Ligand SMILES: [Zn+2]
């Protein structure tokens with residue numbers, strides 16, 4: 516068995532690992548590199564192995580940094596299947612199409628802007644047609660259902676508890692048992708159950724996004740949201756929540772619904788104003804069958820009904836309806852994309868409401884350096900929106916409680932529970948500081964073989 520790391524090493528995007536085992540060549544994830552445009556495009560275009568020579572691909576979950584490179588792979592001659600859970604396939608059908616749409620839109624915008632400068636026009640990494648054709652290679656594989664990939668290779672998926680449908684990938688071959696966590700969820704989360712603990716693993720490839728951070732306890736979420744909502748209702752203000760369409764939106768919907776149903780907050784209209792979030796919430800609705808949800812959440816659904824079909828939730832699809840929210844008075848809550856305010860409908864809500872002191876912008880996710888979300892978070896009193904300066908009189912609050920990733924205590928708990936069969940650990944999906952800190956913790960805990968692989972580095976795992 517041999518593994519080569521071709522992405523998500525020393526960074527959090529572009530998850531992509533090549534595993535050669537039992538006479539087969541397979542890919543674990545094929546994500547998109549994200550970041551500065553020119554650098555990301557160059558990285559995404561370079562495939563450092565022959566796609567046509569690969570036998571199979573196994574996908575951990577639908578996030579674009581894990582799945583977004585798949586259409587490039589199929590375009591370049593990959594003919595094998597892409598194995599993942601049913602929910603991941605349904606989510607990818609939405610997210611890969613959105614990714615293609617964004618890239619086509621970006622290329623168009625860039626080429627128009629630089630038309631007269633003599634710069635060479637850029638091509639989208641893939642089109643919607645190419646994403647659609649890639650989706651035809653997807654084959655669903657339920658959790659706990661071993662799949663023989665030929666040779667001596669057997670693949671089994673376990674619940675990673677990160678987002679709906681997320682899986683850890685276990686590969687058995689050549690007498691070895693390797694587990695790739697993909698992104699790993701928390702021991703205690705709002706919707707998901709804790710990650711599963713497969714037995715007999717000897718080689719672990721584990722994410723390290725928060726290898727050096729402890730999250731605020733999830734139990735604080737309700738109190739924090741209640742305080743923000745009560746104040747906004749008293750002031751008749753609007754709460755604007757820039758939110759990632761997958762998982763974060765549904766977590767917030769659930770918490771608000773629960774508070775509202777139990778009479779802990781005053782009645783307030785709630786708008787989900789993002790077509791992608793609306794489509795993704797429909798996938799959640801189709802999987803209310805214990806797929807990867809926590810027993811507490813399923814209990815709630817059995818007792819009180821589906822929280823995503825709550826009466827005061829309005830799902831907004833058309834742009835006209837979205838614009839019409841600007842004419843309605845507060846109080847109201849608007850959940851809209853994008854999560855870092857870099858595009859999408861959240862921008863027109865911000866433009867229309869940032870100058871009002873009764874407005875609250877509630878940041879519930881990571882805000883990368885250089886994004887509009889980060890500028891608001893650090894307290895800028897004037898920000899550019901659609902290229903024009905916009906005064907900020909609104910209150911900007913951040914909740915650090917939400918995260919779909921294990922923190923350093925969760926990660927250590929997970930590794931510890933894998934037991935004494937575990938001999939070798941590879942750390943991926945983490946910035947250098949987080950990854951190195953986590954490596955230190957594992958060495959302290961007595962694990963002797965803990966690697967931080969570099970891009971293109973290969974390791975013989977033996978038979
Ligand atoms: Zn993820």
Ligand SMILES: [Zn+2]
Pocket residue numbers: 527530578580581698944
């Ligand atoms: Zn990820």
